[in-house]
Amino acid sequence: MKKILGKIPAVIEGKPVRREENCRICDETSGEQIAVVDYWNIKTSRLVKCPVCNHIQLDPMLNETETAKGCFAYYIEEFLRTGKEEQLKNHVRNFRRGVVFGYSLKRKNISPRYGLELGPGSGYFSAGLMFVFPGIEISIMDVNMDVIDFNREHHNYEVIQGIPDNFIADLAGKFDLVIARDIIEHVTDISKVLTNINLYLKPGGYFHFITPNGHEDVWKHYLTSIFTGSASELLINHVNYYDGTGLKNLLIRKGFDTVEYYTYNFKYTLRGSGWEKNQKLMSPVSKRTDAGMLINKAAGIPATGTAKENILHKWYIQKKAKWITYLYSLYQHFSLIRISPEFNVGHEIRGLYKKSGHANN
Numbered sequence: 001m002k003k004i005l006g007k008i009p010a011v012i013e014g015k016p017v018r019r020e021e022n023c024r025i026c027d028e029t030s031g032e033q034i035a036v037v038d039y040w041n042i043k044t045s046r047l048v049k050c051p052v053c054n055h056i057q058l059d060p061m062l063n064e065t066e067t068a069k070g071c072f073a074y075y076i077e078e079f080l081r082t083g084k085e086e087q088l089k090n091h092v093r094n095f096r097r098g099v100v101f102g103y104s105l106k107r108k109n110i111s112p113r114y115g116l117e118l119g120p121g122s123g124y125f126s127a128g129l130m131f132v133f134p135g136i137e138i139s140i141m142d143v144n145m146d147v148i149d150f151n152r153e154h155h156n157y158e159v160i161q162g163i164p165d166n167f168i169a170d171l172a173g174k175f176d177l178v179i180a181r182d183i184i185e186h187v188t189d190i191s192k193v194l195t196n197i198n199l200y201l202k203p204g205g206y207f208h209f210i211t212p213n214g215h216e217d218v219w220k221h222y223l224t225s226i227f228t229g230s231a232s233e234l235l236i237n238h239v240n241y242y243d244g245t246g247l248k249n250l251l252i253r254k255g256f257d258t259v260e261y262y263t264y265n266f267k268y269t270l271r272g273s274g275w276e277k278n279q280k281l282m283s284p285v286s287k288r289t290d291a292g293m294l295i296n297k298a299a300g301i302p303a304t305g306t307a308k309e310n311i312l313h314k315w316y317i318q319k320k321a322k323w324i325t326y327l328y329s330l331y332q333h334f335s336l337i338r339i340s341p342e343f344n345v346g347h348e349i350r351g352l353y354k355k356s357g358h359a360n361n
Contacts, residue, residue, distance in 0.1 A: 038286035054243035073291035096329035098128020112177035214241030244341030256353035263346030264335035
């Protein structure tokens with residue numbers, strides 16, 4: 001056991017390179033190349049590590065057009081791969097997670113009135129939040145019109161087409177809570193995004209996020225590079241790989257105070273992610289998968305076609321006995337083991353931060 005613990009997390013070593021774009025966290029100009037990746041057949045880029053804050057980012061970064069095309073292709077690929085039955089199960093899982101999160105806010109005497117979810121997916125996480133706080137008004141922001149239309153039709157949310165990187169003046173000071181679950185690893189400029197979120201929040205508002213642990217998330221690409229010397233495949237646009245300390249310092253610098261910040265979900269760590277040099281853990285070697293080919297299939301994909309009340313027609317979802325819903329949801333999704341993200345161990349980082357009003361932009 002001591003031998004294994006001594007290897008976690010392993011050091012990711014890259015070769016010094018002249019980077020094309022500065023570090024999006026600390027503005028450092030030097031870097032270490034970790035891997036070469038192909039984002040579909042759209043762009044070949046590098047994963048470059050900052051020697052100062054340990055942030056790893058795509059260099060050069062995707063532009064807005066490239067991101068939108070790849071995201072839509074992945075949306076189609078995931079839809080075709082997952083199947084309708086599993087999608088419906090995911091809706092319910094996200095609803096339960098929203099319930100657990102809502103009650104975690106209640107225990108802290110936090111009762112948001114206006115919420116914004118960035119990249120909401122199916123919107124069922126916010127539906128779970130609304131189950132706990134029936135009076136909350138939810139807005140969602142996404143670049144994908146299919147996602148926007150789904151959330152408008154199924155949940156009647158206020159919808160905004162856009163990306164977190166672009167500031168929308170009408171949203172300034174409007175929200176008590178901003179949610180970004182599995183989003184900040186996708187944004188092209190995390191510093192700008194956090195500035196925007198801070199501006200969207202009312203004084204004392206809260207920011208909740210979940211993002212992969214960057215060390216374990218990048219490990220598969222690192223292994224492909226050291227074992228094969230080839231570019232690896234990047235279909236889902238993870239363009240940021242966060243160091244736990246660097247991300248925390250950036251949040252504080254951008255005007256947020258820590259309420260909760262921890263890593264959970266350690267099954268991937270136990271399987272070797274982030275420390276074991278095993279070819280079975282590699283990312284696939286790039287095939288330069290054709291994004292346009294998948295996008296052309298979009299017209300033939302049917303809508304989910306299942307009403308919200310039928311999706312949530314479960315014995316444990318009880319509006320008159322919400323404690324049953326909460327206890328069952330907690331049983332399904334509570335994380336018993338939690339450690340500081342600064343150790344860079346564990347699959348996912350979860351944060352709840354409060355707007356402090358003392359941003360250093």
